[in-house]
Amino acid sequence: MNEVIRTHELTKAVKGKTIVSDVNLHVKRGEIYGLLGPNGAGKTTMMKMLTGLIIPTSGEIMLFGKKLTEASKDGLKRVGSIIEYPIFFEHLTAMQNLRIHCEYLGFYDHKAITQALDMVGLQGIDDKKVKDFSLGMKQRLGIVRAMITKPELIVLDEPTNGLDPIGIKEMRDLIRMLNKEYGITFLLSSHILGEIEQVADRIGVIQHGKLVNEVALADIRKLRTNYIELVTSNVQKSVYLLETELHLSNMKIVQDKKIRIYNTGASPSEISKMLVSHDIEIEEIQKHTSTLEDYFYHQIQGGVSGE
Numbered sequence: 001m002n003e004v005i006r007t008h009e010l011t012k013a014v015k016g017k018t019i020v021s022d023v024n025l026h027v028k029r030g031e032i033y034g035l036l037g038p039n040g041a042g043k044t045t046m047m048k049m050l051t052g053l054i055i056p057t058s059g060e061i062m063l064f065g066k067k068l069t070e071a072s073k074d075g076l077k078r079v080g081s082i083i084e085y086p087i088f089f090e091h092l093t094a095m096q097n098l099r100i101h102c103e104y105l106g107f108y109d110h111k112a113i114t115q116a117l118d119m120v121g122l123q124g125i126d127d128k129k130v131k132d133f134s135l136g137m138k139q140r141l142g143i144v145r146a147m148i149t150k151p152e153l154i155v156l157d158e159p160t161n162g163l164d165p166i167g168i169k170e171m172r173d174l175i176r177m178l179n180k181e182y183g184i185t186f187l188l189s190s191h192i193l194g195e196i197e198q199v200a201d202r203i204g205v206i207q208h209g210k211l212v213n214e215v216a217l218a219d220i221r222k223l224r225t226n227y228i229e230l231v232t233s234n235v236q237k238s239v240y241l242l243e244t245e246l247h248l249s250n251m252k253i254v255q256d257k258k259i260r261i262y263n264t265g266a267s268p269s270e271i272s273k274m275l276v277s278h279d280i281e282i283e284e285i286q287k288h289t290s291t292l293e294d295y296f297y298h299q300i301q302g303g304v305s306g307e
């Protein structure tokens with residue numbers, strides 16, 4: 001079974017308002033899948049349905065190839081999750097919190113707790129109460145708690161929200177390590193492309209409750225193109241000269257005064273030298289590479305920021 005999650009037309013409506021609409025999501029075993037979308041797009045609602053916290057209005061969820069229903073929640077035993085913020089008993093230590101969690105699950109294995117603490121670098125904090133933890137440590141402890149039952153899939157809702165840059169990097173490294181060393185599949189959500197692109201293998205873009213696209217980051221990177229952008233008031237004559245003098249053919253006029261020249265062997269200085277020698281006035285000339293932001297911007301027409 002290569003697919004850990006597959007949904008078919010998954011939909012959630014609350015009080016007549018559709019929050020998640022006909023989503024067909026596919027998460028493959030062993031990958032880090034990033035669900036990317038602006039605030040309010042429906043990411044948390046998706047994750048709540050996938051982890052059995054809320055019931056879909058319609059559609060289907062397959063977890064590890066088995067249908068998730070009210071009557072059959074077997075697949076959830078193989079899933080760990082943190083949805084929204086991890087909540088702890090603040091006046092207790094990490095170990096005490098984890099013991100209570102294990103007792104609640106009816107699963108007590110002291111070794112599994114210490115192993116999980118070691119794995120995320122939280123060893124040696126036995127006496128420290130959770131109220132004295134940084135947000136980054138709380139997030140790590142949340143992951144320990146999600147990992148105790150040795151899940152094959154971990155679902156994390158905005159795991160870097162509120163963390164400082166060092167905390168963000170540590171969280172990213174931890175997710176990567178757990179994925180590579182222990183083969184854990186991850187489903188993460190974020191509203192920041194710059195963050196998710198550094199950790200995810202594949203991205204699903206969600207907006208207004210709809211999954212706009214699912215794409216492997218490696219495939220988008222292959223689509224990146226280089227181009228030179230030229231601004232001049234004499235567009236027609238410039239195009240003619242570029243074709244006849246430099247034998248460039250792959251270009252388009254993108255605005256009144258702007259020409260984009262794609263896959264060119266010529267450099268901006270060669271182009272400007274040639275045009276100037278024909279009395280063309282150049283207002284601006286610059287080399288560009290299309291970015292991931294460009295790609296996603298076109299996907300959702302400006303709804304996701306690359307901040």
Ligand SMILES: Nc1ncnc2c1ncn2[C@@H]1O[C@H](COP(=O)(O)OP(=O)(O)OP(=O)(O)O)[C@@H](O)[C@H]1O
Nearest residue numbers: 014019037038039040041042043044045046158191
């Ligand atoms: N129980 C509910 N009742 C009414 N509206 C809800 C409910 N749950 C979510 N919503 C609305 O549905 C939309 C999607 O919410 P959701 O929390 O899933 O989005 P999100 O992508 O996770 O955004 P955020 O990052 O801001 O949490 C929002 O407009 C939210 O206000």
